Amino acid sequence: MLTLPSISELKLLMSPQPNKRDRICPFSGYFADEAKEAQAQQQLWPSQAQTIRVPLIIFSVLIVCASYLDYVQYQFEPHYFVFLSLRLLLAGLAGSIYWQSTKASKPRHFNALVGVFQLYILCFFFAIFYDRWFLNPLPSISETFYTVLFISYPLLACYVFPSRLWISLWHSLLAVLMYIFIINMIPETRLEHHITELVTCLFFVYYSYHLMRTRHRDQRQLLLYEAQQQNALSLAIKVSQDKSRFIAATSHDLRQPLHSLNIYNELLTQQLKATPSINLLEKSRLAIDSLSQYFEALIDISRLDAGNTPSEKVHFQLQSVLKSVVDELQALAQKNQVKLALVNTHFIAYSDPILVRKVLEQLVKNALIHSRSDKVLIGIRRQNGKGLVQVWDQGQGIPADQTDNIFDEFKQLDNPERNRNKGLGLGLALAKKVSNLLALNLTVTSTPNHCCVFSFELPKGDASKQILLQRDEGEKTEQANQAVLLVDDDEMVLEAMTAMLDSWGYQVFQAANGNQAMALAIEHTVQLVITDYNLPGGYNGPTLLNKLNQQYQTTLPAIILTGDINLTPCHSTQQYGYLLLHKPVKGAQLRMAIRKLCPSL
DSSP, X not given: OOOOOOHHHHHHHHSOOOOGGGOBOTTTOSBSSHHHHHHHHHHHHHHHHHHHHHHHXXXXXXXXXXXXHXXXXXXXXXXXXXXXXXXXXXXXXXXHHHHHHTSSSOOTTHHHHHHHHXXXXXXXXXXXXXXXXXXXXXXXXXXXXXXXXXXXXXXXXXXXXXXXXXXXXXXXHHHHHHHHHHXXXXXXXXXXXXXXXXXXXXXXXXXXXXXXXXXXXXXXXXXXXXXXXXXXXXXXXXXXXXXXXXXXXXXXXXXXXXXXXXXXXXXXXXXXXXXXXXXXXXXHHHHHHHHHHHHHHHHHHHHHHTTOOOOOOEEEEHHHHHHHHHHHHHHHXXXXXXXXXXXXXXXXXXXXXXXHHHHHHXXXXXXXXXXXXXXXXXXXXXXXXXXXXXXXEOXXXXXXXXXXXXXXXXXXXXOTTOXXXXXXXXXXXXXXXXXXXXXXXXXXXXXXXXXXXXXEEEEBOOGGXXXXXXXXXXXXXXXXXXXXXXXXXXXXXXXXXXXXXXXXXXXXXXXXXXXXXXXXXXXXXXXXXXXXXXXXXXXXXXXXXXXXXXXXXXXXXXXXXXXXXXXXXXXXXHHHSSEEEESSOOHHHHHHHHXXXXXXX
C-alpha cells in the first residue's frame, strides 16, 4: 500500500546525514575517500581547465619574449641559442598542458604533467641565475630580482599552475632550499644577513599552501552543498509524485461507489419521473455530477503530476476534434446564452487527439463560464508551418498582472465565494499541464473589457498518414431480450449495473470473476460483454475477452470499465477490440457506447 512520509520523516530525510565518504582531510582539503576525490576532480575539471588556460598563455608569451634579453647579452652566440631552446621547451610544455585542458574529462596524467612543468620552471629560474651571475662577466640582474623570483614561486606553483597539493608544496619547499643555496653561492653574502628574506620566503610557502588547501576545501564543500540541494530537490519531487500517486492509487476505490451512486440515481429518476421526489433527485444528480467533475479534474491533475499520463501522437484531421468539442458544449453555451461558433479547417495535426481535445474542451468551458461574452469563437491560423488553435471571447478580459496566475490550481479571479456553478478552478490548470506534456505552448493574450484569446500550437501532420477518428454515432433503435454478460468483482457495482441494464430491457448474466464468466459463456450465448478491467484470479478484462472470443469463435462487442486512471481511454475498436470507459460512467454514456458497438441492440 502506498503511504506518504510524515513531516518528521521529511525533516529527517532533508537534514544532512553524516557520511564517511564526505569527510574532508584537514591537511589537504581533499576528500578522505579516494573514489569520492576522483569523482570530485572530474566534476571540478571544467572550471579548473578554464582557469589555467589564460595564465599559461600569458606566461608562455612572457618567457618567449624575454629571449630578447638573451639577445642583448649574447647576440647570436651559443648561449643565446641554448637559452632560446630552454624557453621554447618551457613554452612547449605550457602548450601541451593547454591542449590537455581542452579535453572533456580530466586526463589521467594531467597533475604529473603540471608537476613536471613546475619543476622545469624552477630549474629554468636557477639556470638564469647561474648564467647571469657566474657565466656573464657583467651581471645584468640584481640580487633583489632573484629574491623576488624565488619568494613568489610558491604562489606560482600552488595557485597559478596548481598540481596535486603535495607536489606543489614540495616544489615550493625546494624553491626555498634553492634560494638558500643561491645565497651561499653569491660572493660576499652570508645567510644570517638574509634572515628577513628567508622568513618571507617561508611565509609565502605557508600562505600559498593555505590558499591551495582553502580552495580545495571550499570547492568540495560546495560540491557537497550542491549534492544536498539536489537530494533535497529530488526528495521534494519524489514526495510530490508520491502524493500524486497516492491520490491516483486511491482513485480506483473511490470511483466504485461513485459509479454505483450515479447509476442508482439514474434508476430512481426513471422510476420516479411523475412524483414530487423528482426535484430532489434532480438536485441529487447535480451534486453527483459536481462531485464527479471535481473528482475527475483532481485525478487528471494528479496523474499529470505523477507522470502517469502517456501520450500517443498520430496524424489526424483537426476538424473532427474541434467539431466534437463544439457539439458537446453547445448545451452549456445555450444555457449561458453564448453563441459558440467554429471556423472550419482542413488542417492535419500531429499530436495526441485525445489530450488535444481535453485542452480545447477546458479552454472553451472556461470561455463559456467566465468570459461574460456573447460569443465564443474557435479557429485556427497557420503560422510558421504549425497550426495555431485559438479560442476567442468578447468578454471582460483578464488583467495583465493575472495572466500567469490563472493557470494555478483553484485560482478563479471572479469567484471569491467559491461558487461551483462558476467552475472548480482546475480547468485551466489541467489545460496547462496537458499542453506542457505535449509541448503545445499554451499562451493567453487579453485586453481588459474587450477580449481574451487562448492559443496553443499544433505541429503539422502528414495527410497521407492521417487516421480517422470515430464519432459516437449509432442508430437509436432498442430491442429487448438481448443478452449481456456483466463481469465485476464489486457487488455494489454489479447490482447497480444489472438494475440499469434490466431497466433498458436487456437480459443480464452476472459474474464476479473470470471463471464464473467462462462458465456462463458455455451455457448461454451473449451479444455484448461489459467487464471490469481488474478481476480477481488470473484474469483481467482483455484476457477474459480473449478467452470468450475463443469460446464463441468470434470477436464479441465488449466494453471494459475501469477505475484505474493509468489506463488511457481508447476509442478504436479496430485496434483494441473493445471500448475502455473510466468509472464513474453515466447511463447516457454507457448507452451511447452500446449503440456504437451494437447498433442492433
